[in-house]
Amino acid sequence: MMERYGVTGFSWVPTFAQGLNRDLRVRWALEEAGLPYDTRQIDLTDRKSDAYRQVQPFGMIPAFSADGLDLFESGAIVQLIAENSETLMPIEGPDRIMTVVWMYAALNTVEPPIDNLATLDLQHSDEEWAKLGRPTVVEAVRDRLAVLAGQLGGRDFLIGRFTAADILMATVLRLVQHTDLVASFPAVDAYLKRCEARPAFRNVLGQQMAEYAKNMPTVA
Numbered sequence: 001m002m003e004r005y006g007v008t009g010f011s012w013v014p015t016f017a018q019g020l021n022r023d024l025r026v027r028w029a030l031e032e033a034g035l036p037y038d039t040r041q042i043d044l045t046d047r048k049s050d051a052y053r054q055v056q057p058f059g060m061i062p063a064f065s066a067d068g069l070d071l072f073e074s075g076a077i078v079q080l081i082a083e084n085s086e087t088l089m090p091i092e093g094p095d096r097i098m099t100v101v102w103m104y105a106a107l108n109t110v111e112p113p114i115d116n117l118a119t120l121d122l123q124h125s126d127e128e129w130a131k132l133g134r135p136t137v138v139e140a141v142r143d144r145l146a147v148l149a150g151q152l153g154g155r156d157f158l159i160g161r162f163t164a165a166d167i168l169m170a171t172v173l174r175l176v177q178h179t180d181l182v183a184s185f186p187a188v189d190a191y192l193k194r195c196e197a198r199p200a201f202r203n204v205l206g207q208q209m210a211e212y213a214k215n216m217p218t219v220a
């Protein structure tokens, strides 16, 4: 019997975070791989509860259930899905290895400065320390995007064909969609648009936005 996976995300998040949550990476990977899954939702305010920490010790999303196991860390989850799907990772050879290399590059090298910038701009923009630190963070983001532009060269995707590495890289780049940074690197901009145009991405984004709209809190 085929395993039915479960992906946990927030039932609703404020507008600035909609479309940026990391459960989207997992849902996108499952959709590309054609694997059946259920979505589970927790309220933002319940994330640090003892019960939820049983499945995600850091009290964050996503959480993922597979083969009776409760798993966490979006990169590890996407990798586990990809290892069993040729759509997301070549079966063998240098391309399989380079897919893993680019998955880590997305999460360990490109995401940290991008996540810092998103945090400054979306959560602390009125604070003096954020204004003072921003130029340094922007410089770090520009540095990563310049390298990415060079590495993409004339390729459509990171290793040529679409893989799980593109899911991670595209969802990382989306974290600074409120700035013109990606647009200022045409190769990266075209790459992100190419990733976002994939039907699997459009499907999961549309579904999640509809869930947020349905669950929007009502003001008493």
Ligand SMILES: N[C@@H](CCC(=O)N[C@@H](CS)C(=O)NCC(=O)O)C(=O)O
Binding pocket: 020, 021, 022, 023, 047, 059, 060, 061, 062, 072, 073, 074, 075
């Ligand atoms: N490294 C973790 C990070 C997960 C993460 O940052 N999740 C955010 C939402 S996208 C979260 O749950 N934030 C709530 C919090 O930090 O309390 C992963 O990739 O799964």
